[in-house]
Amino acid sequence: MNTLFREIFKSDIEHTYKAPARINLIGEHIDYNGGKVFPCAIDKYITAYVSTRKDKELHLFSKGKDLKVHSLDNLDFDEKMRWEKYPLGAFYILSKKGYKFPFGLNIYYESEIPVGSGLSSSAALLDLTVFLISDIYKFNLDRKEITLIAKAVENDYLHLKSGIMDQAIIALGEKDSGMLLDCNLFTYTYHDVNLGNYEFVVLKSNKPRSLVESKYNERVEECEKALSTLKKVYKIDKLVDLSVDQLNNAKVILYDDVLYRRVKHVVTEVDRVNRFLLALDEGNILELGKILDESHLSLKDDYEVTGFHLDSLFQACKDSGAIGARMTGAGFGGCAIALIEKEYFPKFKKRVTTRYLELTGLKPDVFEIKIVNGVSKIN
Ligand code: GLA
8 A cells, every 4th residue: 555655645654544334223314303323333444544744735535536636725615526525624624613734634545435325435534534633633632523523524514414423423433332322412322232143234225326415405404394393382302302192193283294204204213213222132133123124114105215226125135034124324225234144144145136136127235244443543
């Protein structure tokens, strides 16, 4: 790597960092509604190789893309920016908070997280960049601050109304554990995800995600609209405060089938998160599978974020003997997770690949995962 780095930047690598991808096990589209989610970081990484510069420029490189050169004195967002808007956004938000960058950096990003696959390559890139900035310029940001700065880049620089889940798990993830994250209070506890002879596997639909950003913002706005109507009747601050019992009346109050179904997903998903944690504690594999299936169907019928490819992938998992399955992440294409018996993996992979190909004409990528720690420095 150093030879390649030298060729591009005419200097040696001084620091190396890596940030993992994530999957969400349960609690989908719940973070921006103020509830609890249960994601984990997985062993697919973006690595950043860095050296310092004498001038005040940022030289950013990613394999297969052009070298991007930017002055640290002008970090304003520009529509023409491509992938570099993520690292530049990190510098921008930090500079607005008063942090100073006395010298520039050369950064080579190398990613094994497929872009647009719903495994959160963008949050990984953001956390990674904030983390390396904090280390190199000695800002001493803790992992919660890193999360909040990365989220601010998405919300205030890139204008995506995303919640806190992805940035939090990539900053704070712990090996072999899921993180039960209260997205309202930003508090969290870790829970062992040891399923004995069973495991979660990831399936990539290979349907390029489309319209994710506009559809995602649309869902956030629908939830905000429903909340403002429901608040007039119920004493609630967040959509997740609505109880399952209040749901029936909500139908009459909202008087809008689409909004009602969005709320129904949120309220029932909150319940599924609680049941999932209980089932995990009890090692109740069948119940975990059942909850995954219910979550997928709710995201399909009520929240409407799945689409043909993710629904076909879900179906293919069920037809191939998965105990449970569901889409993971924002949806509109991307990835699914399935719960299977470990021993069964090679057969499952074969069967699900054939079945998904029959249904869609596309081959999925199917892989086993390890649950890993959040962003870190390698040397
Ligand atoms: C994306 C967002 C997250 C979260 C999920 C859906 O990954 O970045 O904040 O809302 O979608 O659960």
